Amino acid sequence: MCHVETESFRALLTEPGQALLAELRDYLPGQELAVATRLRRSHPAELVSAAIGQARLRQRAAAKFGAADAARMYFTPDGVEQATRTSVAEWRAARFKTLGVRRLADLCSGVGGDAIALARAGIEVLAVDRDPLTCAVAEANAAALGLDGLIEQRCGDVADVDLDGFDAVFVDPARRGGRGRIFDPESYSPPLSWAVAAAQQAPFAALKVAPGIPHDAVPEGAEAEWVSDGGDVKEAVLWFGTDAAAPHRATLLPSGATLTGGRLPDPEPGPVRRYLYEPDGAVIRAHLVAEVARELDATLIDPTIAYLTADTLRSTPFATPYEITDVLPFGLKKLKALLRERGVGTVVIKKRGSAIEPEELRRKLKPEGANSCTVFLTRVAGAPSMLLGQPAN
Incomplete structure (x- = not known):
């Protein structure tokens, strides 16, 4: 077949x-x-x-x-679904280039999304995949984009690749099976332990993992980077050989803003103040909310909720600020009355720590009017609450 x-x-x-x-x-x-x-x-x-x-x-x-x-380019259905988006692949290629990488083994290379970005950065790539159709597609992509002089496509088992002579290794294991997404890193294909062993055979390496990887599953000595694009967390990568001073990194695209840390204690909780800050998803995944709180002189609204609050408005790429006008116990009747009184017809509903579904709430609110409002469904000091406000920048 x-x-x-x-x-x-x-x-x-x-x-x-x-x-x-x-x-x-x-x-x-x-x-x-x-x-x-x-x-x-x-x-x-x-x-x-x-x-x-x-x-x-x-x-x-x-x-x-x-x-x-x-x-x-050319694609397979799985290739479109699983390939790295160009903005993320270019960011990773730029990091490899900065590290001085000239020759890299791209294992489990798929239709070539990462190989293309690496080659465009001037890095020679050996791209390896075991599926013949995927290899044929990737080879055609390199030729179509004029990169076949920098990309060598090989069809075979990644375990058979001799990694001697390569400056770096990149491994993107399959994280989907017959039942959907795979959450156990040892059930990836190939398993994370095999990828770590491969990483240790080159001066530098990057291993792509699911964004939800437990922090205790990150191997010792690895720098874990979470990458978001346009506010959506796209992937996590384990870096080896970077000699990172901090174990965790959050990178936000397209700006390229990057935050490192991972050793600060959780921020203290406190009352909701004038401004609410919503940290980027990559910051939350990387457990770097404390670093942003320190930068903003902010506290948490609840010990278990990743919303920050502060008296002053400060610019940061790592969190979106909102000016809060109301902090109330959750109540549908009260919320409907407030929105009607203020002529609010456009409602942006955000939730964190609430079981209420935004679309279901929107149907019940039936907002009408020319004004807009952002509603946060969350917990404040353990109590179900609703916060009303507007974007502050």
């Missing part, structure tokens, strides 16, 4: 296949039946199906890779 899929993909690289893909570049979703019917009059049905499938994948990939690259 895999051989048949690979041959079907390689047919897209022929002149007829390329012509079909060019013709499908601007097709709209929902037109598949009409387009397929028309194209099958002059092309083999199997080639038409493969081209339409690839065009659909390219459209999905545009959000991760950018429209220009996605229009030239």
Whole structure:
């Protein structure tokens, strides 16, 4: 079956296949039946199906890779889902470049998202994956982007790769199985322990792990970095050889702002003050809320809730500030009355430490009016509460 899929993909690289893909570049979703019917009059049905499938994948990939690259690249369904988005891959490649890496082994390389960013940074890459179709796609991507001189694609078992002579190793193990996401790092494919052993064979290494990895599962001597993009946490990476002074790092893209630490005690809780700060998800995952609290002279609103509060407004890339107007015990009737009284028709609902679903609450509120408001459903000193306010910057 895999051989048949690979041959079907390689047919897209022929002149007829390329012509079909060019013709499908601007097709709209929902037109598949009409387009397929028309194209099958002059092309083999199997080639038409493969081209339409690839065009659909390219459209999905545009959000991760950018429209220009996605229009030239090739994908598999799993490749689109699991590949590193370009902004994150470029950040990691820049870190490797800064470390002086010139030659790197990319193990479990997938369709080549990381290899492309590394090659564009001027790093020679050996990209290894065991799936023949994935390897064929990755090889075609390197050629399509003019990077095949820097990327060597190899199809085989990553355990068979001789890592002598490489400055760095990058491992992106499979973290999904037949039942969905895998949370136990030793159930990754390959397991985290194998990846750590591979990392120790090169001067530098980075191992991609799930953002929810328990902190006690981070190997001794590793620097754990959590990366968010546009406010959404995308991944966690274990770095080796960086001689980091602090064990944890949070990096926020696209700005590239980075925060290190991980040794401060939790901030003290206190009453809600004029400003509420919502730390970025990467900061929370990296357990660096205390570092941000110190920077802002802030306290927690509750010992178990990662919202900070302070009397003064200070600029920080690591938390979003809100000016709070009301701090009340949670009550639907009271909230509806307040919003109606203030003519609020646009409500942004955020929650942390509350079982209430924002969309369900929005339906019950039925807001009307020209004004806007941000509502926080949370706990203050252990009590279910609602905080009303506005973005402060």
